[in-house]
Amino acid sequence: MNKRLLSLTVNGRRREEAVADATLLLDFLRETLGLTGTKRGCDGGECGACTVLVDGAPRLSCLTLAARCEGTKVETIESLAEGGRMSALQAAFHEKLGAQCGFCTPGMVMAAEALLRTDPSPGEDAIRAALAGNLCRCTGYVKIIEAVDSAARGAR
Amino acid sequence: MERMAAFELRRPESLAHAIELMATVPGARVLAGGTDLVPNLRHGLEAPATLVDLSGVPGFAGLDLTPAGARIGAGVTLATLAADRLVQAALPAVAQAAASIAGPGHRSVATVGGNLCLDTRCVWYNQSEWWRRSNGYCLKRGGDVCHVAPQGGRCHAAFCGDLAPALIACGAQAELAGPEGSRTIAVEDLYRDDGRAHLALGSGEIVVAVVVPPQPARARSAYRKARVRAAIDFPLAGVAVRVTGDRERIERLDVALTGTNSRPFRLAETEAFAGRAVDDALVAELGKAVQRQAGPMRTSVTSSNWRRQVAATYAQRLVRELAATP
Ligand SMILES: Cc1cc2nc3c(=O)[nH]c(=O)nc-3n(C[C@H](O)[C@H](O)[C@H](O)COP(=O)(O)OP(=O)(O)OC[C@H]3O[C@@H](n4cnc5c(N)ncnc54)[C@H](O)[C@@H]3O)c2cc1C
Ligand code: SF4
Ligand code: FES
Ligand code: FES
Secondary structure, three states, X not given: OOEEEEEEEEOOEEEEEEEEOOOEHHHHHHXXXXXXXXXXXXXXXXXXXXXXXXXOEEEEOOOOEHHHHOOOEEEOHHHOOEOOEOOHHHHHHHHOOOXXXXXXXXXXXXXXXXXXXXXXXXXXXXXXXXXXOOOOOOOOOHHHHHHHHHHHHHHO | OOOOOOOEEEOOOOHHHHHHHHHHOOOEEEEOOOOXXXXXXXXXXXXXXXXXXXXXXXXXXXXXXXXXXXXEEOOOEXXXXXXXXXXXXXXXXXXXXXXXXXXXXXXOOOEHHHHHOOOOEOOOOOOOHHHHHHOOOEOOEEOOOOOOOOOOOOOOOEOOOOHHHHHHHOOOXXXXXXXXXXXXXXXXXXXXXXXXXXXXOOOOOEEEEEEEOOOOOOEEEEEEEEOOOOOOOOOOEEEEEEEEEOOOOEEEEEEEEEOOOOOOEEOOOHHHHOOEOOOHHHHHHHHHHHHHHOOOOOOOOOOHHHHHHHHHHXXXXXXXXXXXXX
C-alpha cells in the first residue's frame, strides 16, 4: 500500500500525517483526526452529509482523496463555533428549527457557509441552488432555507 | 459503500510527464476531479493500480475567451465554467449545461475533461459489487449477458454527460495528446456508440483542451435536460440547440443529444431546415427526427419511450424559444 506524508491545515491547525494514497478525506478527518462532526451518509457522493470546505469551496469529503489535499486549507463543522459559542449560521439553524435528527446538518451548514462567504445576501433561488446536493430526510427543507435566509439577514 | 482497492497516486507536474506515465505504467487511469471515477472505484467497477492526477499539470485549468474563440482547458472546473460571464454570454448552452451538472460540492472540483470522458451509465451497472454479483454481473463488466437487451451482443449503457451536447452544438473541437502525439478532432468524434467502450481515445491518450470557434453572428444556444430530481441528477435525456438566424428564416440549426444513446451525438440531416421559417411544420419534422435518431434503452428508471419523447419535446421547445429571442 503506497503511503505518503500529507501536510495541510485543518481548522486552522497545521497537520502532518502519513496517509495511504487511497485514503479518503472523510476517513482522514473522522478516523485519523477524530473530527467526527463530518458525517458519512451515502458514502458515495450522493447526499452531501460529508461536505467540508477545501480552500473555501464546498467539497464532498467522501469523493476526495486526502493525498490531493496537500497544502490546502480544510474547514469542517468543528471550525465554526468560537469559544464554545455557535456561529450566527449555526444559531440560525437552531432557532429556525433547521435541524431535526441533525445528521444532514453539518453538511448543510458547511454548504451554506460556502454560499454566504461568496454571496452574503442570497435570494431563495441561490440558497436552494447552494444546497441542491444536500439531502435531508427530516425537515422538508423549508426550515433549512429559512435558517440560511435568517442568518444572512442577521448579518446585514 | 465498499473501501477502494489500494492504488498508487501519481501527480505529474507536466503534460509530457503525464503522457509518459500513461504510456509506461500498465493500467494507469487519469484522475481529474474524481467525482465520477471515485464512486466507480468504490463500487468495484474498476481497479486500476495507478491513478495519474492531472491537477498539477500547468495550464490544464486555463480558460481563454477571445474574439477568435474559446480555449477551455480540460482541467477547468464546472463551477468556473458555469460562473464565467464571457462563457455565459458567448456560449450560453455550455454555461447552462455546466451549471446543471451534479451539485456545488461536485462542480467545485469536477472538470471539463472528466465530464467529457465520464463512464456510461446503466441501472444494472452503477450498483454495488454485491448487487451486481447477485445478478450475475453483466456484459459491461464481469458477465456475459446484457440484462437490458439479452439477445444483442452489445452494451447499451447511456452516456449521460451534459457538456458534450452543448459543445457539439457550438461546433467545438477536442485537443488530444498521447504517446503517439497530438491531434484535434470534433467533440462528436470523441465517441462511439458502444456502452462498453464509448471513447474513441487511443491507449494513454488524454483530452487536453476544448476549442470552440467564434459563434456565427445571430447564433443563440441553450441546453435543457430531463431528470428525476430537478435539484441534482444525471440527464434522462439532454438536448442542446443552436439556432442561427431568426424565426422567419433560420440559416442553420445545430442539435445535439445526450442521455439517450451510448454516445452524445449531433442530430443528422438538420441541413433540411436551413433557409426555412420556424413554424409548426418545421417543429413537427424536428420532433420526428429526434425520435428517429435517439435510441434510449431500458438503462434508467424511466421508460425508454418517455426519454425519446422528452428529447423530442425539449428540442422542439428550445428551437421555438431560441427562434423567438431577438
Ligand atoms: C451525485 C452525482 C450527480 C452527478 N450528476 C451529474 C450530472 O447531472 N451530469 C453529468 O454530466 N455528470 C454528473 N455527475 C458525474 C460527474 O460528477 C461529472 O460528470 C464530472 O464532470 C466528472 O468530472 P471529474 O473531473 O470529476 O472526472 P473524474 O471522475 O476525475 O474522471 C471521469 C472519467 O474521465 C476520465 N478523465 C478525466 N479527465 C480526463 C482527461 N482530461 N482526458 C481523458 N480522460 C479523462 C477519467 O479517467 C475517468 O474515467 C454526477 C456525479 C455524482 C456523484
Ligand atoms: S446496457 Fe446491458 S451490458 Fe450495459 S451496463 Fe446495462 S445491463 Fe450491463
Ligand atoms: S457521504 Fe459524501 S455525499 Fe454522501
Ligand atoms: S435533519 Fe434529519 S436528515 Fe436533515
